[in-house]
Amino acid sequence: MSLDVQTLPSDVINLIAAGEVIDSFAAVVRELVENSLDAGATRIVISLYPNLWRVQVADNGTGMSSPDLQLCAKAHTTSKIRSTEDLRKITTLGFRGEALHSLAQVADLEIASRWASDPDAPGWQVVYNRQGEPDKIETIAIAPGTIVTVANLFGSLPVRRQGLPPLAQQLKAVQGLIQQIALCNPSITWQVRQDEKPWFNISSGKSAQQILPQILKPIKIGDLHSLNLEVEAPRNSKSQIELVLGLPDRCHRRKPDWVKVAVNGRMVRSPELEQTILSAFSRTLPRDRFPVCFAHLTVCPSQIDWNRHPAKAEIYLHSMEFWQERVVGAIERAMQLSSANLPATVHNRRIGQLIKAAEAKTNYQIDSPSKILATQSSPETESKPQPNGNPNLKPKHQISLMELRAVAQVNKTYIVAEHSSGVWIVEQHIAHERILYEQLQDDWKLVPLQTPIVLSQLTSAQVEQLQRLGLRVEPFGEQLWAIRNAPEMLSKRDDCADGLLELSLGGDLQAAQVATACRSAIRNGMPLSLSEMQTLLDRWKSTRNPRTCPHGRPIYLSLEEASLARFFRRHWVIGKSHGI
Structure with missing residues (x-):
């Protein structure tokens, strides 16, 4: 032979x-x-x-x-x-x-x-x-x-x-x-x-999730989530997406050097898919940080032309928009909070580093939590599961979210939540900020103000910035400008003028949405009832990117049952614990 x-x-x-x-x-x-x-x-x-x-x-x-x-x-x-x-x-x-x-x-x-x-x-x-x-x-x-x-x-x-x-x-x-x-x-x-x-x-492994920590030494398996999805590709061909991503509340990079795409067993350069991945992680990481993500597409060979580059590092992939949508959907699914995608051991030692890398916050005027939750949880404004606000990019697969039960509030800042495999501590302000940010992504509205807000001493750059965001700005006297409309969420607040002044300081629409969400969210130091805490948890766990706030700060600290058992040495027998 x-x-x-x-x-x-x-x-x-x-x-x-x-x-x-x-x-x-x-x-x-x-x-x-x-x-x-x-x-x-x-x-x-x-x-x-x-x-x-x-x-x-x-x-x-x-x-x-x-x-x-x-x-x-x-x-x-x-x-x-x-x-x-x-x-x-x-x-x-x-x-x-x-x-x-x-x-x-x-x-x-x-x-x-x-x-x-x-x-x-x-x-x-x-x-x-x-x-x-x-x-x-x-x-x-x-x-x-x-x-x-x-x-x-x-x-x-x-x-x-x-x-x-x-x-x-x-x-x-x-x-x-x-x-x-x-x-x-x-x-x-x-x-x-x-x-x-x-x-x-x-060393060999069952999936790329076991290989990546051998390559990037600071990363542990618990920092990663692996997902395999069957995909009904064009021409009725069965395809698959293997996704290994670094959970944004646990790891990130200073450069976009670990956004990798492979097709049918070979790493390739695909600017379109790489940019899609970077966009899918938008507002989940600290400023100037980039994700760790490896996407491996198994595609029908007839959908690929390898004959583009002598080293076969570049390919022609048919139906690129289709694959971009499926990759976004896979990342969304991997980000969800469910028992299926929570590793048994959670490495919390990087939490301090992640918080330090995230942007600093400013304290804002606040309303009562009942009023905030009541006005922002109506069916018309509830956050919808649409990646990056695009209704055409819906995840193909739905997953069952894990049950979280509010049991207490600590220091009027943290919600203690019980679930089937342990306890989580959730910071109430940034959890609510994530809810509101995604709500604004899906439904950004500018509404007329019954009484225009007058701002003074604005520079020409500030006026232009407000106009770029769609606000109607008119001269109202010497060094005075009347603002005749505002984001709907800000228009209901007593500190709307301060919010508009903040928006005038620069940034794109996404930055404006983040600033609006941050100002409108429940503040730390505000007491919540159990029902209010439960409402907040239910809405937060249903967001597209529940692991971090729009500034990249981790939202929750996980204390898993296995870790608690090890700490309290529950595996010891009674005789041993008594020195017998």
Whole structure:
């Protein structure tokens, strides 16, 4: 038996983007690792010798027979496609049949392999010339799988070597590449060595959620939530979205460097989907912070054109708007408060850091809680589950929200809530702020004022800012301006003038909605009855992003039953607790 490696017909060759790019250590590792994955490997060992310009990749995949080994490094030879029709249903990472031939042209290429399907088959080792033809063939003792050695990389092209980035930069690129591939293929065990010394390892897992903490060391599994959704894609094709996101009340980044998108097992650059993810996290994180999110789409191969970039890092994905909507819906669902998406152990030690990173607040004049809750919980103004206020982007799946029962108020600031697996402490002001902000997102109204509000000493920039928000501003005398309409929520408040003055200080519509919600929310220090607390909890847990306020502050502190049991040592037997 063999893989039946064949030379591609000329019509297929003409349709393939010409020229595999072998321009660095990372490119060599990428091509060899993709071949290992296509061969069904579950364990991959990568050995790098930067100063010797040498790379070796060993795997425990299916291996190759002697006839396949003699043919595999020739131009346009592959076992993965046969005809032009196969280009429309690619399921492998490699398909062009150029990688090994390109390597043979720029380095000394040697492959040792043993066909795993035949236990009696010997291992073979082949050394190739610059044309990818066998120079030397011999049998060797080797376990089933393949070992590819690329030595003296670019030795015959000294100008190319000189044009490469420093080795340290290339090695960093190799590390990033392996980490990305590991996220897309969590069942693989990785060992990476540098100059015969261990560099880093990545253990296998059941999902990308178990891989990500091995890559981003400060992040723990409890900081992440994983979600798998079946999707009815266009043309009635069954597809799937795997989502691993950092919960916004537990982790975030200073740069948008961990918003990653993968399609069918390969990390790709997709500006449209990446921007969609960033927008979905809007007003859930502190200012100038960015989410941790990995979205892996499993799509019908006919909906993808891989033949866009030599390294296959960019693709043409059909029905982009459809996938943008589904990704937004998946993020919404992952953000919901339900027993299904709450990890058993909650890492609360970062709460202080998250609060410190969030924007500072100002104390505002307040109304009574009964009045606020009564006027802002009518069916007409209740927050609706529409991502970013767009009625066309509704989550396809609904989930059962967890039950929360208000039991007490602490320091007229925190609501103590009981649920099936522990106790939560919810800060009443920012929970109400989240409710009102999403309500304003869905129903931002400007209403006429019976009596215009007169503001003084406004600058031209402040006047223009109010006008940009849709407010009618008219001169009313020397250094006086009459405001004739206002956001509906502010118009009912005694401090409406202060609120309008705040809106004039800058920001877009979203910032105005946040400021309005913050000013209108119940203040800390205000007593609430049990019924008022319960109303607040019920409305808060139904919001789209209940974990943080619009400034990125965490709304609740979780004390799970498992943590309480450990703290009070309830697992001790009575005799042991009495010293018996």
